[in-house]
Amino acid sequence: MKIKKLVLSLLGATVAASGILAAPAMAAEEQFFPMLVYRTGPYAPSGIPVANGFRDYYTMLNKRDGGINGVMVTFEECETQYNTKLGVECYEKLKGKGTHGATLVNPFSTGITYQLIPKAPVDKVPILSMGYGRTAAADGSVFQWIYNFPTTYWSQASAFINYVAQQEGGHDKLRGKKIAHVYHNSAYGKEANPTLGVLAEKYGYKLTLLAVDHPGQEQKATWLQIRKLRPDWVFMSGWGVMNQVAVKEAAAVNYPMDRFVGNWWSGSDADVIPAGKASKGYKSAALHHPGTKFRVHDDILQYVYNGDTEEAKKNNFGEVLYNRAVLNAMFGSEAVRTAQAKFGKKAMTGEQVRWGLENLNLTEQRLDELGMNGFTRPVKISCSDHESGGPILIQQWDGQKWNIVSDWIPTMRDVVRPMIEKAASEYAKENNITPRNCG
Amino acid sequence: MEMLHAFFVAPFQEMWEFPLFLAEVVINGLLTGVMYSLVALGFVLIFKASGVFNFAQGVMVLFAALTLVGLMEKGVPVWLALILTMVVMVALAFAVERFMLRPLVNQEHIILFMATIGLTYFLEGFGETLWGSNVKPLDVGIPSASFDFHGLLLNEFDLFAAGIGAALVAGLAIFFHKTPVGRALRAVADDHQAAMSVGIPLRTIWIIVWSVAGIVAMVAGIMWGAKSGVQFSLSLIALKALPVLILGGFTSVPGAIIGGLIIGVGEKVAEIYWGPLVGGAIENWFAYVLALVFLFFRPQGLFGERIIERV
Numbered sequence: 001m002k003i004k005k006l007v008l009s010l011l012g013a014t015v016a017a018s019g020i021l022a023a024p025a026m027a028a029e030e031q032f033f034p035m036l037v038y039r040t041g042p043y044a045p046s047g048i049p050v051a052n053g054f055r056d057y058y059t060m061l062n063k064r065d066g067g068i069n070g071v072m073v074t075f076e077e078c079e080t081q082y083n084t085k086l087g088v089e090c091y092e093k094l095k096g097k098g099t100h101g102a103t104l105v106n107p108f109s110t111g112i113t114y115q116l117i118p119k120a121p122v123d124k125v126p127i128l129s130m131g132y133g134r135t136a137a138a139d140g141s142v143f144q145w146i147y148n149f150p151t152t153y154w155s156q157a158s159a160f161i162n163y164v165a166q167q168e169g170g171h172d173k174l175r176g177k178k179i180a181h182v183y184h185n186s187a188y189g190k191e192a193n194p195t196l197g198v199l200a201e202k203y204g205y206k207l208t209l210l211a212v213d214h215p216g217q218e219q220k221a222t223w224l225q226i227r228k229l230r231p232d233w234v235f236m237s238g239w240g241v242m243n244q245v246a247v248k249e250a251a252a253v254n255y256p257m258d259r260f261v262g263n264w265w266s267g268s269d270a271d272v273i274p275a276g277k278a279s280k281g282y283k284s285a286a287l288h289h290p291g292t293k294f295r296v297h298d299d300i301l302q303y304v305y306n307g308d309t310e311e312a313k314k315n316n317f318g319e320v321l322y323n324r325a326v327l328n329a330m331f332g333s334e335a336v337r338t339a340q341a342k343f344g345k346k347a348m349t350g351e352q353v354r355w356g357l358e359n360l361n362l363t364e365q366r367l368d369e370l371g372m373n374g375f376t377r378p379v380k381i382s383c384s385d386h387e388s389g390g391p392i393l394i395q396q397w398d399g400q401k402w403n404i405v406s407d408w409i410p411t412m413r414d415v416v417r418p419m420i421e422k423a424a425s426e427y428a429k430e431n432n433i434t435p436r437n438c439g
Numbered sequence: 440m441e442m443l444h445a446f447f448v449a450p451f452q453e454m455w456e457f458p459l460f461l462a463e464v465v466i467n468g469l470l471t472g473v474m475y476s477l478v479a480l481g482f483v484l485i486f487k488a489s490g491v492f493n494f495a496q497g498v499m500v501l502f503a504a505l506t507l508v509g510l511m512e513k514g515v516p517v518w519l520a521l522i523l524t525m526v527v528m529v530a531l532a533f534a535v536e537r538f539m540l541r542p543l544v545n546q547e548h549i550i551l552f553m554a555t556i557g558l559t560y561f562l563e564g565f566g567e568t569l570w571g572s573n574v575k576p577l578d579v580g581i582p583s584a585s586f587d588f589h590g591l592l593l594n595e596f597d598l599f600a601a602g603i604g605a606a607l608v609a610g611l612a613i614f615f616h617k618t619p620v621g622r623a624l625r626a627v628a629d630d631h632q633a634a635m636s637v638g639i640p641l642r643t644i645w646i647i648v649w650s651v652a653g654i655v656a657m658v659a660g661i662m663w664g665a666k667s668g669v670q671f672s673l674s675l676i677a678l679k680a681l682p683v684l685i686l687g688g689f690t691s692v693p694g695a696i697i698g699g700l701i702i703g704v705g706e707k708v709a710e711i712y713w714g715p716l717v718g719g720a721i722e723n724w725f726a727y728v729l730a731l732v733f734l735f736f737r738p739q740g741l742f743g744e745r746i747i748e749r750v
Contacts, residue, residue, distance in 0.1 A: 044572035274668025
C-alpha cells in the first residue's frame, strides 16, 4: 500500500513538474460570449440576421484588433428556435465555457430573458437584453445583473406618442385622436400597453388595444376592426410572420401606411419584403441607422469578407436586424473593455463585466473611434439607471430600403421612470429583494 | 346586469345598427374559411383513403411552397416551377409509400399516425436544409387590390382564393365520383380488404392519394405563402385546419369546405363582436370551441360517416 502511494506521489510530482497540470493556466485567455440563436423555426427570418451580425462583429474584433485589448473573443452558437425552454437549456450548456465562464448573455427573446433573470445573480452572469425583456429591469437598484439599454419598450411607446404629437402639430392636438395598438398576444407584445394607457389619460387620445394570437398568420378580424374604427395612428408590437401579414392586411383595408408605425421589432427587412408593394410607406421605430454607410461596416467588410460585398449581403450585411446585433455586440465588448480598464487587460469574469456594464460611458468620441458615430446615440449607464432612456428614430420603407425620416425623438422620462421604479419596487417585494443603495 | 347586457345585447345591437359592416365581417369570414378549407382538404384526402390522420399535412404545405419559391428564385419561370413542384410532390408520395407506409402495412392507425409525426420533422429539416430558413416573397401574379362593392370593401386576392378553392373542390368531386381511380379510392376508403380482394392495388392508391394531397398542399401553400411570404410558420397553418376537420368530418370533401366556411365566419364574428369584452385574441381558441359544440351533437362531424360497430 505504501509503495502504491509512493508511486502515485512520484507520478503526481513528475506531472506537476513537467508543467502538464499547469497547462490550462498557461493557455491563452479568451473572452467567451454565448450566442443564443434561432436560425431555424418560425422566427428564423428574424433570428438569422441577428446571429450573423453578432458573429461578424466578434470575428472582426479578433481580426482587426486581436480581440479586446489582446484577449481573443470566442463564441459558440446554440439553437433556441426562439423557444424559452430551449433557450434556458442553451444558457445552462454555455454558461461555464471560456476562461471564466460566460462574459454576459444576450437572450434575444423576452421569454428567455424572464427565465434567466433569477439565474443571473446566482450564476454571476449579467444579462444584456438590449431593447427587450423586462422593462422594470431598468431600475438598477433592484435588478443589479440586468441591463436593457439603450432604451426600453415603455420609453419607446412614449417616444412614439412624441412622434405622433410632432406630426399632428403638438401634444395638445392629441386630444380626441384615436390610436390603436396592434400587439402580439404575449408578454412582449403587451409591454407597451401600460405606457400607452397612462399617456392616453394624460393627453386625451382614445386608445384601442387589439391583440393578435401567435403566430399571427391570420389577422382579418383585427384589420376589419381597424377599418371600422379608422384610428388616426396604428402602433404595432409584432414579431415574425405577424408583421408581414399585418402590413399586407393594413394595405388591404386601405389604411394609410405612413400612419402605421411598428416598434423596433416590427421594422426589419424580412417584415416588409414579403409584403411587396403593399409595404411601401410603412414606418417603424429604430435604435440605430439601417444600411452600411458607417466605418464599422467598412471594417466588417474588409476583415470578415475580404471586401466581397456580394458574400456579405448573403449574410444580411447592413440589414436592420444585422445592424442591431452589431450594436449589441459592440455594447458587450465595450463593457468588457470598461471592466478591463479597472481590473486589468485580461479575460474578465461575469462579475467584472457586470461592473463594466454599470460603468459604461459611450461618448460620441468613443462611438467615433468605434466607427459608429451617428449610427446610434451615446449611452451612459449608472447603478440606478440601466436603461439610459435613449431616444429613438423613425424609419420608413420606400419599397427598396429603409430610410430614416425623423430626428432622434426623445422619450418621456418624467412619465416612464416613475412607472419603472414602481414596477421594480413591486418585483422586489414579491421576490424578497432588498434594493441596493445607489446613492 | 351591465355585463349581461354587454355580452347578450350590445353585440346584436351593433350588428343591427351597422349591417354593412356585419356583411363585410361575414364575407371576409367566408373567404378566410375557404383558405382554411384548402389546408383541410389535404387531411381529408389521406384520411379518406387510408384512415391515417396525416400530421405532416401542414409541413407538406410549407415544403411545396418552399420548393416552388426556391425554383422561382433560381430563375425557373412560374409555369415550369409549378409543374416541377407537382413532380416533387408526386415523388414525395412515392417515397412516403415506399419507405414509410409499405413497411407499416397492417399496423395500427396510431403507428401510422406516429410515422407521419416523424415525416413532419424530416420534411421540416429537409426543407430548411434545401431551401434555407429565410422568409421568401412569393409572387405568382395573383391580384391583391381592394375595391368597393356597394359599400363593401373586398379584396381581389381573397376572391381569387375562393375561386381556386371552389375549382379545387369541384375537380376533386369529379375525380372521386366520375373516374375509375376515384371509385377505387372510395372503395379503399370503405374497406381495404374488400378493395384488395377485387384487385384494387392498395399501394398504387396510396401513391395517388398522397400525390393529390401533395398538390392540394401546393395550392394551399401558394395562397397562404402569397399572403405572408413563404416561411416556417406556414406549417402552423395546419392548426387552423383542425377545427375545420372536427366540424366538417374527417372523411368528407364538402365537409371540409362547409366546415371551413362555418369556422371562418364564426371566429371572425366572435373576435369582432365579443373579443373586445374579454381582451381580444379569441379567434384561435373560439374555432375549437365552435367545433367542439358541433361535436357534442354530431360526434362524426357535420358530414362525417357515422361509425357503427356491431358486437
